[in-house]
Each structure stands twice: as structure tokens, then as C-alpha cells.
Amino acid sequence: MRLFFSGLRKLSRRPATWVTVGLLVGLLVLIVLAVGATANSGGLRGGNGANAKLLITFPGAYDRILQFVTGLGGLFAVIYGAAIAGSEWGWGTLKAAVARGESRVRYMLVSYVTVAVMIAIGVLVTFAVGVAAAIVGANLAGVPTSGLGDAATLNDLPLRLLKGWFAVVEEGALGFTIATLARSQLAGIGAGIAFYFAEGFASLFLPDVVKYMPFSVANASLVTGSGTAGMFAGGASALPADQAQVFVAVWLVGALVVAALFSDRAEIAG
Amino acid sequence: MSGAGGLALATHGLRKTYATRRALDGLDLSVPMGVVYGFLGPNGAGKTTTMRVLTGLIHPDGGSVEILGKPFKRGDRRRLFDVGALVESPSFYPYLSARANLRELAASGAPVTPKRIEELLDLAGLCDRADDEVQGYSMGMKQRLGIAAALLSDPKLLLLDEPANGLDPAGIVAMRDTLRALAGQGKTVFVSSHLLAEVQVMADMVGIIAAGKLVREGPLRELLSMQGVVKARVRPNLVDAAIATLTPDLPAERLTETDREEGWLSVRIAPERAEEITRRLAGAGIFVSGMESGTDLEMLFLELTGGQAIGEGSFIGLSAPGNGDEAAGKGTAA
Numbered sequence: 001m002r003l004f005f006s007g008l009r010k011l012s013r014r015p016a017t018w019v020t021v022g023l024l025v026g027l028l029v030l031i032v033l034a035v036g037a038t039a040n041s042g043g044l045r046g047g048n049g050a051n052a053k054l055l056i057t058f059p060g061a062y063d064r065i066l067q068f069v070t071g072l073g074g075l076f077a078v079i080y081g082a083a084i085a086g087s088e089w090g091w092g093t094l095k096a097a098v099a100r101g102e103s104r105v106r107y108m109l110v111s112y113v114t115v116a117v118m119i120a121i122g123v124l125v126t127f128a129v130g131v132a133a134a135i136v137g138a139n140l141a142g143v144p145t146s147g148l149g150d151a152a153t154l155n156d157l158p159l160r161l162l163k164g165w166f167a168v169v170e171e172g173a174l175g176f177t178i179a180t181l182a183r184s185q186l187a188g189i190g191a192g193i194a195f196y197f198a199e200g201f202a203s204l205f206l207p208d209v210v211k212y213m214p215f216s217v218a219n220a221s222l223v224t225g226s227g228t229a230g231m232f233a234g235g236a237s238a239l240p241a242d243q244a245q246v247f248v249a250v251w252l253v254g255a256l257v258v259a260a261l262f263s264d265r266a267e268i269a270g
Numbered sequence: 271m272s273g274a275g276g277l278a279l280a281t282h283g284l285r286k287t288y289a290t291r292r293a294l295d296g297l298d299l300s301v302p303m304g305v306v307y308g309f310l311g312p313n314g315a316g317k318t319t320t321m322r323v324l325t326g327l328i329h330p331d332g333g334s335v336e337i338l339g340k341p342f343k344r345g346d347r348r349r350l351f352d353v354g355a356l357v358e359s360p361s362f363y364p365y366l367s368a369r370a371n372l373r374e375l376a377a378s379g380a381p382v383t384p385k386r387i388e389e390l391l392d393l394a395g396l397c398d399r400a401d402d403e404v405q406g407y408s409m410g411m412k413q414r415l416g417i418a419a420a421l422l423s424d425p426k427l428l429l430l431d432e433p434a435n436g437l438d439p440a441g442i443v444a445m446r447d448t449l450r451a452l453a454g455q456g457k458t459v460f461v462s463s464h465l466l467a468e469v470q471v472m473a474d475m476v477g478i479i480a481a482g483k484l485v486r487e488g489p490l491r492e493l494l495s496m497q498g499v500v501k502a503r504v505r506p507n508l509v510d511a512a513i514a515t516l517t518p519d520l521p522a523e524r525l526t527e528t529d530r531e532e533g534w535l536s537v538r539i540a541p542e543r544a545e546e547i548t549r550r551l552a553g554a555g556i557f558v559s560g561m562e563s564g565t566d567l568e569m570l571f572l573e574l575t576g577g578q579a580i581g582e583g584s585f586i587g588l589s590a591p592g593n594g595d596e597a598a599g600k601g602t603a604a
């Protein structure tokens with residue numbers, strides 16, 4: 001537990017934590033308020049306007065905001081996970097802990113558990129701020145907010161948030177593992193981002209393969225009956241949500257096992 | 271020095287190869303308890319590789335390590351609970367303060383009390399800046415914090431890789447006093463350094479490695495007694511006569527001129543035998559106008575490592591009629 005609470009303290013004081021959440025929150029608020037402010041202007045009339053208004057129309061807005069949080073948040077999680085793991089190697093702090101007799105595997109796994117906790121906080125904060133912004137946007141646009149208290153949606157919300165968090169945690173684990181293998185923040189972040197977009201691009205050509213890939217399953221795991229899987233999940237080839245959740249778990253565990261094994265075997269220098 | 275308590279650290283036939291380069295080639299070290307052990311070697315000799323092996327950062331290809339009398343193998347990480355280490359550069363979270371860094375580091379490995387952290391901040395002279403982010407620290411401050419971090423668990427064995435790096439003269443003196451005090455408490459301090467002068471005044475024992483092998487190990491005083499230097503000053507026009515007088519009793523390689531114009535002769539002989547030189551020269555009617563004597567770790571180092579010069583000179587003038595520059599003794603005998 002010492003290591004766990006230490007990890008939380010380290011992450012809560014780390015600028016990258018708040019910059020990442022701040023960016024995600026800032027972008028979401030900007031988009032939602034922009035939609036609210038311009039929904040009735042000439043540019044957003046017609047089909048585009050109707051689609052845009054979904055972002056500020058409750059109860060559907062809950063789903064849209066969550067999609068944003070898990071979609072762009074997934075990319076941010078890759079970067080964040082890579083930054084945390086890479087810095088342990090780059091700053092030599094893993095070396096210092098190992099030289100004190102700390103277990104490498106435990107150190108790395110507990111580090112990621114703390115990342116997962118911070119991701120949970122980030123998802124909740126971003127979602128809450130996004131909902132608040134959507135209410136403001138709805139008022140700006142003159143869209144009624146009567147769906148805000150929709151009982152069915154609110155009942156489903158905790159489970160949907162939990163699934164969303166789990167998907168983002170899986171994506172963060174990929175960044176974490178890539179940076180561990182690269183032993184570098186920058187290389188981990190770069191490779192993580194490249195992987196993220198390469199998978200999205202590859203889904204255009206190899207949908208039957210890519211639907212099993214980590215970002216695709218993460219997105220597919222969140223798709224509801226009426227929702228979409230965003231830029232991933234191979235479109236029509238996307239896995240069903242429940243099946244995708246299993247693959248999310250497989251990717252998460254697999255990524256962390258690779259990170260742990262590599263850390264255990266690696267020669268630490270520098 | 272109290273070597274009676276057994277060995278704090280021992281390696282037997284330690285081997286490590288990086289790709290095609292052999293970093294350690296059967297390294298055997300024996301470090302008694304309660305000493306300051308200077309671990310010397312030229313660049314690339316295997317000092318840092320040894321440090322990494324001793325702290326479990328890398329694993330040897332062969333050989334064995336014993337820490338505090340017990341085998342230290344892969345998976346024996348708890349053995350390191352009694353070891354404090356500063357390997358290469360000090361490692362910290364740059365965005366955290368010194369106090370927070372020590373606290374978070376203390377969360378790994380052996381448990382540490384908050385009081386201990388405050389004691390170490392005080393020892394490192396960082397109390398005034400303890401809440402500042404480490405990224406704003408000078409190199410010397412980071413080094414002091416690194417030494418404090420190595421002392422977190424009040425270790426029985428301290429492994430320090432170039433601990434004087436970045437320290438100012440006052441910091442070096444303070445570090446030396448601290449390490450000597452720790453050895454006085456029965457702790458063992460293993461210091462890898464290229465500052466021969468620093469090791470010479472601090473260490474009880476030295477081990478010198480070259481090309482991954484131990485080439486000499488033993489009590490510093492004993493090693494240096496075999497490497498003493500006496501410098502005698504005679505009238506410049508009598509230098510040849512002085513050499514001729516001394517040569518029959520001294521092997522030629524022990525006798526060199528340091529500075530013919532100034533009349534300095536350098537004789538590699540134990541300092542306590544200095545009077546033999548004066549007596550012999552006086553017997554031949556050659557009178558010595560100045561003498562310096564001392565021992566030189568650098569000479570020993572250069573001789574054992576094949577003349578790979580590192581660091582700075584370390585001649586210590588015991589009774590210097592001239593100034594310190596004359597006493598530098600660099601290249602006079604090697």
C-alpha cells in the first residue's frame with residue numbers, strides 16, 4: 001500500500017496529469033459551448049445542425065459526452081500512460097527503487113494501478129464538466145433540458161462510465177507498455193500515437209483483423225444499440241460490445257504482463 | 271578500519287559481457303566490514319558495471335556476489351534492504367521537492383520513518399531548500415540529495431558511484447567526513463571514484479580494476495608503502511653525481527630526475543626511508559637542500575592500469591620546502 005499511495009501522490013503532483021485532464025476538459029467544453037452558441041446560426045442548420053445539437057440534447061447528450069471522453073480520452077490515455085512509464089526509465093526513478101530492493105514487477109504494476117485511478121478521476125471530472133457545459137450549451141441554444149433526469153439513462157450511466165473507464169484504462173496500458181519497451185517517454189508517446197492512428201487507418205483496409213485490435217475493441221465495447229464506434233472498430237465488422245469487452249480485458253492484461261515481464265528481465269542502466 | 275567482522279561485500283569470478291565487449295572478466299572483490307573502500311579504475315574498466323551488478327540493476331553472466339555475508343542472487347532483492355546506493359547520476363522526480371522525493375523513494379524497499387527523512391535533509395544541508403522542486407537544484411545539490419537518498423534505510427553497506435561529482439570543495443569535505451563517520455559506526459562504504467586524491471585521503475582499502483579484472487586490492491597504507499616517493503633537491507650541477515651515488519643501492523627504475531634545472535631527484539622508496547637518501551648523498555659530499563616525501567596513489571594507479579591517466583595528481587608533500595606545484599609529482603616516475 002505504501003507504493004500505491006506514493007504513486008497517487010506522485011501522479012497528483014505531476015503537471016502531466018492536470019495538463020492531460022485540462023486539455024480534454026478544455027476541448028470538450030469548447031466544442032459543447034461552441035455548438036450551443038452556434039446551433040441556431042446559419043452554419044449549423046439542416047442535417048449538420050441536428051447532429052451537432054445531439055451533443056447538447058439530453059438524455060442523448062450523456063452518451064455523446066461519454067463517447068468524446070472515451071474516444072479522445074483514449075488517445076490522451078495512451079500518451080499519459082507512456083509518459084508515466086517512460087519517465088520511470090528516463091529519470092532513473094525505477095533504477096533508484098530497484099536499487100533499494102523493490103520488486104520491479106510490483107513497482108511497475110502498482111504504478112499502472114495508480115494510473116488507472118487517475119484515469120478514473122479524469123473520466124469522471126471530464127464527464128461531469130462536459131455535462132455541465134452541455135446544460136449551458138443547451139440553454140444557449142434554447143434546447144430543452146427536460147431529458148437531463150431521464151431515469152433509464154441515469155440508471156445505466158454508472159455501468160457505462162465503468163465500461164468507459166475500463167476501455168480507457170486498456171488504452172492507457174498500451175501506452176504504458178510501449179514506453180516500457182522503449183524505456184523512454186518520448187519514444188513511448190510517439191509510438192503510442194502512431195499505433196493509435198495506424199490502427200484507425202488500417203481499419204479501412206483490414207476491418208476483419210483490426211476489429212480485434214486494442215483501440216477498436218475499446219471503442220466497440222462502448223457501443224450501445226443506437227451508438228457508433230467512432231473512427232475505430234471496423235465499421236460494420238465491429239465486435240459486439242460484450243465480446244469486445246472480453247478483448248479489452250485480454251489486451252489490458254496482456255499489455256501489463258508484457259510490461260511487467262520486460263521490466264523484470266531488463267537490464268537497467270543510466 | 272575494522273576488518274574483523276567478516277566481509278561486507280565479496281564477488282567471486284564476476285563476469286559480464288555486453289554484446290562483444292567484456293565488461294567484467296572474473297572480478298574478485300573482498301570488502302571487509304566497517305571500512306571505506308575505494309574502488310578505482312580507468313574509464314571503461316568496469317566500475318559502473320560492477321555497481322549495477324551489486325545493486326541488482328543488471329545480472330552477471332557468471333560468478334557470484336555476497337552481500338553482508340549472504341549470497342546475492344537474482345530474486346534476492348530483500349538483501350538490498352541493508353544496502354544504500356547511488357549509482358551513476360542521482361535519480362529524482364524533477365517536479366517534486368527534495369522532501370517529497372525522499373518520501374516517495376522511501377515508499378519502495380525497506381520502510382523508513384519520516385524522522386529519518388528530516389535527519390537526512392539536515393545532513394545533506396538541504397533543509398532550507400527541501401520544499402523546492404528538484405529541477406531547480408544545482409548539480410551539487412542533486413548529488414547531496416542522492417547521497418541522502420542512499421542513506422535512507424540507514425544501510426549497513428553503502429555503494430556510491432562517484433559521490434563527489436558536482437560537489438564544491440566544502441561539499442567534498444563534508445561528504446568525506448560523513449563517510450568516515452559512517453565507517454566509524456561500523457558501516458561499510460564502497461566508493462567508486464576517479465578522484466584519486468579524494469580516495470587517498472578517505473579510503474582504508476582500495477581495489478583497482480582494469481579491463482574488468484581486479485589488479486590490486488588491499489589496505490591503502492600497505493599499497494602506498496610500496497609506492498612511496500622521496501624527492502631530494504641538490505645543486506643542479508651535482509644531479510649526475512647524486513644519481514651515480516644512489517644507483518648502486520637502488521634499481522634504476524626507482525630513480526629519476528624530476529627537474530634537472532632545479533636539481534630535483536625523485537626516488538621511489540617508502541617515505542620512512544628518506545633519511546637513507548640524505549645519509550648516502552651526504553657521505554658522497556652532496557648535501558640536500560630540500561626534501562619532499564609522500565606516497566602517490568596516482569603512480570600506483572597508472573602503473574597497475576597500464577598508464578591510463580585519469581583524474582588529477584595526488585602527491586602529498588609531507589614536508590614541502592617548495593610549493594605544492596613542485597610536489598605534484600606527475601609523471602616523475604611512472
